[in-house]
Amino acid sequence: xxxxxxxxxxxxxxxxxxxxxxxxxxxxxxxxxxxxxxxxxxxxxxxxxxxxxxxxxxxxxxxxxxxxxxxxxxxxxxxxxxxxxxxxxxxxxxxxxxxxxxxxxxxxxxxxxxxxxxxxxxxxxxxxxxxxxxxxxxxxxxxxxxxxxxxxxxxxxxxxxxxxxxxxxxxxxxxxxxxxxxxxxxxxxxxxxxxxx
Numbered sequence: 001x002x003x004x005x006x007x008x009x010x011x012x013x014x015x016x017x018x019x020x021x022x023x024x025x026x027x028x029x030x031x032x033x034x035x036x037x038x039x040x041x042x043x044x045x046x047x048x049x050x051x052x053x054x055x056x057x058x059x060x061x062x063x064x065x066x067x068x069x070x071x072x073x074x075x076x077x078x079x080x081x082x083x084x085x086x087x088x089x090x091x092x093x094x095x096x097x098x099x100x101x102x103x104x105x106x107x108x109x110x111x112x113x114x115x116x117x118x119x120x121x122x123x124x125x126x127x128x129x130x131x132x133x134x135x136x137x138x139x140x141x142x143x144x145x146x147x148x149x150x151x152x153x154x155x156x157x158x159x160x161x162x163x164x165x166x167x168x169x170x171x172x173x174x175x176x177x178x179x180x181x182x183x184x185x186x187x188x189x190x191x192x193x194x195x196x197x
Contacts, residue, residue, distance in 0.1 A: 004029060004030045004034055004035070004038045005038045005041060005042055007029045007030075008021070008026060008029060008035070008038050008039065008042060008048075009042065009047060009048075009058075011026065011029070012048065012058040013058065015058065016073070016077065017058075017060055017069045017070070017073050018057065018069035018070060018072075018073030018074035018075075018076070018077045019057075019058075019077040019081070020051065020055050020056065020057060020074065020077060020078050020081055021039065021048065021055075021056040021057065021058070022054055022055060022056070022081075023035045023036050023039060023054060025081075026039075039056050042056070043056060046059070046066075047059075049068055049119075049120070049121065050119070051074070051118040051119055051120060052116060052117065052118045052119065053116075055078075055118065057069055057074060057120070067121060068120035068121035068123065069120065071107050071120060071123065071125055074118070074120060074125075075109055075125070075127075078118075079111075082113060084111050084112045084113040085111065085112040085135040085138050086109050086110070086111045086112075086113075086127065087109060087110050087111075087135060087138055087139055087143065087144075087147065088108075088109055088110075088144075088147070089104070089108040089109060089110050089128070089147065089151065090110075090134075090147040090148050090149075090150050090151025090152070091104045091108070091151050092104050092108070093144040093145070093147040093148040093151070094147075094148035094151050094152060094160075096144060096148075097144060097145065097148050097164065097167060098163075098167065099148050099152065099160050099163060099164075100152075106124070106126065107123060107124070107125040107126065108125075108126045108128060109125065109126070109127050109128070110127075110128055110129075110130035110134055110135060110147065111127045111128065111129060111130065111135075112129075112130070112132070112135055113127070113129065114129055115127060115128050115129045132182075133146070133182045133183050133184070134146060134147055134150050136179055136182055137175060137176075137179060140172065140175065141168055141169070141172040141175075142168070142172045142173070142175035142176040142179065145164050145168060145172070145176055146176065146179070146183070146187075148160065148164075149161070149164075149187055149190070150187070154186040154187075154190070157186065157187060157190040158190050158193065158194070161190055161191060161193075161194035162194060162197075164176075164194075165194055173195075176191060177191055177192075177195045180192060180195075
């Protein structure tokens with residue numbers, strides 16, 4: 001069993017920061033039960049961080065001590081590994097675009113996968129399942145605008161779209177207009193109004 005834990009650690013050290021480890025991805029090293037036990041043992045010893053059910057991360061060690069990997073890198077690696085779309089939520093998008101001064105205190109991401117939480121050290125990251133239209137333009141500026149508008153809601157959409165028309169590059173705004181048919185009626189109407197206004 002000692003050899004398996006060493007193999008898992010050696011494998012984890014070859015991966016980029018924030019890349020999640022799962023038992024399924026380590027079956028080339030041993031049986032499912034053996035890999036599960038080894039991962040659990042490594043987490044108990046603090047050599048791996050248990051981020052969620054069946055999800056482990058290698059802590060980052062520096063001269064200042066040990067810390068969890070960055071949220072952004074972990075979310076990006078998880079999206080690639082699982083084939084999911086994972087993007088910052090509407091509140092973060094609205095803040096980035098200057099549509100609100102509120103700074104989100106919690107890390108919330110929207111995902112095409114199931115809703116769940118991850119623990120990265122003391123930080124809890126929430127992944128919320130989102131409708132396809134909110135993930136349509138993924139990490140493009142137009143996609144960020146869609147999520148911000150969804151978060152702001154129908155009451156503030158027209159005003160926000162006027163600001164976005166000035167802020168976004170013309171090509172990004174056109175992407176938003178082109179994608180409008182897949183949005184809910186209230187948002188499609190606001191986008192159309194802004195495009196022709």
